[in-house]
Amino acid sequence: MSGAGAEVHERIADEISALSETLTELSLDLHAHPELALEEKYAASRLAGLLGADFAVEEGVGGLRTAFRARAGSGSPVLAFLCEYDALPGVGHGCGHNLIAAGGVGAALALRRAAPELPGTVSCIGTPGEEGAGGKVLLLEAGVFDDVDAALMFHPGDTTMPIRHATATRRLEIEFHGVAAHAAASAHEGRSALAAMIQFFVGVDALRQFVPETSRLHGVITHGGEAPNIVPAYTRAEFMVRALTGEVVDELVDRVEAIAAGAAGATGTTVTIARGVRYAERKNNHVIAGLVAGHLRRQGVAVEQPPLRGGTGSSDIGNVSLVLPAIHPYLQVMDRGTPSHSLAMAEAVAQPRAQRAMLRMAVALACAGADLLADPELFASARAEFATRGPDLPE
Template identity: 40%
Template sequence: MSAGRWYGVAGAAVGEWRDRLVALSHSLHDEPEVAFAEHASAAKLAELMRSAGFKVTEGVCALPTALTAEYGDGDLTVGLCAEYDALPGIGHGCGHNVICAIAAGAAIGLKAVVDRYGFRVKLLGTPAEEIGGGKQLMVERGAFDDVTVAMMAHPGPIDTAGVRDSTQACTRFEVTYRGRPAHAAGAPWDGVNAADAATVAQVAIGLLRQQVPPRSRIAGFVRSGGAVTNIIPEVSVLDYEVRAPDIDQLDALRRRVRDCFTAGATATGAEVSFRQAGPDYADLRNDPWLMETYGAHLADFGRTAVVLPLGANSASTDMGNVSHVVPSIHPMIALRGAEAMPHTHEFTVAARTTAADEAVIDGANLLARTAIDLARNSTRRAMYVSAR
């Protein structure tokens, strides 16, 4: 039977579940939950996958909102990553409701063909992508050990399928200065000003920015820095992140930024401490063959990939961590007609439109076709299987 016939079988399964997949996307959008608190979202995905005939395991990797849904058997395991955490104050401004429904749809489409090609489908419900690095925690705890390739598709204003498309490595941390309070008018010389330490550090970072590589980023804010004007601030707390093109450059820039915070402590006499806010995010490495295969199917859905300049994507994702251990792809699928960029209120609106619903179905079919092509290609399949 030709590949086109099996694309049709998978597509028919996706079509049969279209209303339920779109309903899942809408329901997640209507009830946004932030990192590690996606209890209702994970439950909705688990319920859908059970009803589709998958073996569902909730709370995997000691993460209450992580799950797996598995079907089939064979030497090849296709991993499909489903994200469902939202952004504080913005909701699904990154379209994770769409990502989740795409992954579920792709898994359901592939379930219809696994017996023909003897492979296994494993959907991984991965919490805390926005902050917290859920995928890295699942990598460390073995969830990807049996996965041969991993795939997902992320909504955006354009379609992409560039082999060299990447994301930035990222680290996030909390900085706390502790000083000594004093009366700001009566005896300010007795105090150690923790807020001043934060100011010195931010000035140093501002000067550092002019000398960092063009694709690096430093961002942050002061979460607390005093309570009233007549008391020298005893504690100040800052949240910061550093981004760079890859892990090696991230490590180098992180050291320089930490030195700026140490300078604030040295200048004021305050004590400084650092707390990592979650796992580092690695740069994304798209697998060339998988991405080219994905891109070859775009035209069948009236889509054309936009070629991005090298290094154009300054976002970060924990899918980058997965891509360092498992051949992976993370293309962008367009919400056609949307102009807003993710992480905006406008994109939140776009993620619950007919264009978003269309992206759910197209994305599910595109990932399913990519997996079918791998399963059918005995040479390529053996190469990936042996590499694991």
């Protein structure tokens, strides 16, 4: 397998050098304008604007206002670089999606500019709402990935590792409805939605010992009542159920919902439950991840592949990865041990060190993309691996 060859790789590196100020400015600009899931209007229009010079861009694809698809070239294979750009409540870009966006756009532009002669289509897909809304799942269902042959993206973190497993997860919105009453004078006429909510959380704690140990059950109460002297008529929680596979998540969701129903029965209240989008486990394409790792090492980036164990998060790239060859390597952009989804990470992903790392990843993603387009045998081996390998699971 020969890939695209050193000359193409060099041209890609030159293109990223030429784009470095633009991409760094973009990353910092998104960081300064954090937008929550599915509300990323500013980010989506900035990315679409930058891509517009070289790509045909459609905004609002798949019925999502803040999604977009950019394409250049023609026919197959279609190689898509994915951008995420949503932020988190309270911690802004504490997941570093500003870097994912800048790196994804950079890779697409650099590949297209450096090697327009390569066959196939280079695409860049803006996938909003990774933090909970399942943007990629909605885009998959809407057919936006139908003609895509491989999807490449990365995620910032505290370690550079090509392959990482991820848990499947589903969010639940749980609401209890009771009867308000004076909490002292006529408490007996009330039915407390807060008592139901407390029973629910206690019931989930009782369940914990009897679930697979790799599962996670966690939530917050977003509405707990109105005033201490009113029996609460309404409470609301947001809850997440995680497990190694979507199948186990489904089983656990049934058990968690039974606990909510039991809590309602015990307190004379009623419950309504809304299920969110289910995020799937992840099936990394090891052939493509290996290409990216090689191009990172070539640039002097230390790449590790720690054993798959320990806690992980979840991402909607999992759903994409079960349908087509996809990668989601992690890139060290901050000190080891910096927690994700934190103010510390939000600060780290705005530092020059993180921008430099993102630029190297943009080179690596674009070079891997060039290899796949230039070498049909290589692409065939990525597809063959997809057809035979299952999801990555911890040891």
